[in-house]
Amino acid sequence: MSLDLVLDAALFAFLIVMAIGMIREKNLFAAVMLSGIFSLLSAGLYVVMDAVDVAFTEAAVGAGISTVLMVAALALTKTEEKESEGQPLLAAMVCFMTGLVLVYATLDMPTIGDPNGPIHHHMAPEFLMPSYEQMGVQNFVTTVLASFRGYDTMGETTVVLAAAVGVLLLLRSDRPEPVDGRDEARPSLSDGRDEARPSLSDGRDEARPSLSGDA
Amino acid sequence: MKNHFILRVVSKALIPLILLFAFYVQFHGDYGPGGGFQAGVILGSGFILYALVFGLKNAERVTPARVVETLCALGVLIYAGTGIATLFYGGNFLEYGAFHGVAWHAHPTAEQAHHFEHMHHAQHLGINLVEVGVGTTVTAVMMTVFYAFAGRKRVEPPAAKTAESNP
Numbered sequence: 265m266s267l268d269l270v271l272d273a274a275l276f277a278f279l280i281v282m283a284i285g286m287i288r289e290k291n292l293f294a295a296v297m298l299s300g301i302f303s304l305l306s307a308g309l310y311v312v313m314d315a316v317d318v319a320f321t322e323a324a325v326g327a328g329i330s331t332v333l334m335v336a337a338l339a340l341t342k343t344e345e346k347e348s349e350g351q352p353l354l355a356a357m358v359c360f361m362t363g364l365v366l367v368y369a370t371l372d373m374p375t376i377g378d379p380n381g382p383i384h385h386h387m388a389p390e391f392l393m394p395s396y397e398q399m400g401v402q403n404f405v406t407t408v409l410a411s412f413r414g415y416d417t418m419g420e421t422t423v424v425l426a427a428a429v430g431v432l433l434l435l436r437s438d439r440p441e442p443v444d445g446r447d448e449a450r451p452s453l454s455d456g457r458d459e460a461r462p463s464l465s466d467g468r469d470e471a472r473p474s475l476s477g478d479a
Numbered sequence: 480m481k482n483h484f485i486l487r488v489v490s491k492a493l494i495p496l497i498l499l500f501a502f503y504v505q506f507h508g509d510y511g512p513g514g515g516f517q518a519g520v521i522l523g524s525g526f527i528l529y530a531l532v533f534g535l536k537n538a539e540r541v542t543p544a545r546v547v548e549t550l551c552a553l554g555v556l557i558y559a560g561t562g563i564a565t566l567f568y569g570g571n572f573l574e575y576g577a578f579h580g581v582a583w584h585a586h587p588t589a590e591q592a593h594h595f596e597h598m599h600h601a602q603h604l605g606i607n608l609v610e611v612g613v614g615t616t617v618t619a620v621m622m623t624v625f626y627a628f629a630g631r632k633r634v635e636p637p638a639a640k641t642a643e644s645n646p
Contacts, residue, residue, distance in 0.1 A: 328521075328524050329621055399606075402511075405512070410514070411575060411602060429551075432623060
């Protein structure tokens with residue numbers, strides 16, 4: 265039994281434990297923490313598969329930033345999950361069937377590292393081999409992302425920008441004064457969001473009332 | 480979290496390292512794992528850690544929300560601008576090889592080895608420029624999203640309003 269297999273089995277076992285824990289956990293804060301651990305475990309799996317760039321991204325984004333953002337979002341809502349009413353049997357069936365279809369789809373895929381896999385016949389020779397020769401860049405993930413697929417990456421950067429624009433449009437319209445101790449400020453805004461708006465009279469928000477009027 | 484002494488000391492020691500590591504990942508992406516996206520996330524999380532420990536007000540003094548929002552768009556502009564620049568150098572959009580200059584086109588047969596070296600430099604330059612664009616946008620977007628969430632205050636549901644308005 266190779267070391268890779270042991271690592272894979274252990275990591276996948278932990279992943280399943282984390283997933284079940286996240287489903288069963290009613291405390292949202294604990295669920296967010298578990299999802300961070302889930303991401304870190306998947307990052308470990310990617311390292312075992314030699315996909316260090318993906319592992320890096322997963323660790324930084326999944327375990328790092330998104331956990332922080334979820335906690336920041338949790339600060340705005342309750343920490344306990346609402347009890348769901350009824351038995352969502354139909355939803356469970358849809359999830360189960362989708363899972364079955366996905367498993368069925370993997371049956372057609374070549375096994376990992378199979379030298380006869382289609383990826384090794386026309387992608388690797390054309391893109392990976394000349395990467396260093398033509399580009400002089402050792403990390404061919406960078407070459408593929410930034411050079412061969414430069415258009416894609418530009419589109420992705422634009423998508424990231426669009427995400428920020430969306431968040432700003434949704435969340436910033438009633439942005440209050442930044443406060444240090446959030447707990448002190450909380451009782452004062454028990455009157456809902458419209459009350460918080462007049463406090464933004466610091467010049468740049470002067471033009472905004474027309475926006476909020478449309479919404 | 481201002482009163483947590485250990486948190487403050489540890490994060491003060493960690494933040495410079497995080498920022499430095501982000502730049503390492505940014506500019507070492509050609510040689511090892513990493514690149515603009517990862518570097519952006521790490522750089523952004525350095526600032527977010529600062530905001531978490533020292534408060535949003537202090538963080539906004541370091542990186543005003545307005546500047547960060549401008550940087551979001553600036554990164555995409557750097558990326559697309561690199562493409563426009565390659566057009567002016569006579570290549571296709573985002574064809575970094577164009578950066579090796581007009582010199583090679585004038586002497587197509589001379590110095591093949593030299594040509595490869597030039598091409599490598601051109602590719603490095605193009606990739607680095609583009610990655611700086613990605614890093615700028617990702618850093619700024621992560622911080623913007625965090626600011627947007629952290630700047631909001633809790634909206635109490637109507638039922639809980641009466642209970643919580645008298646602390």
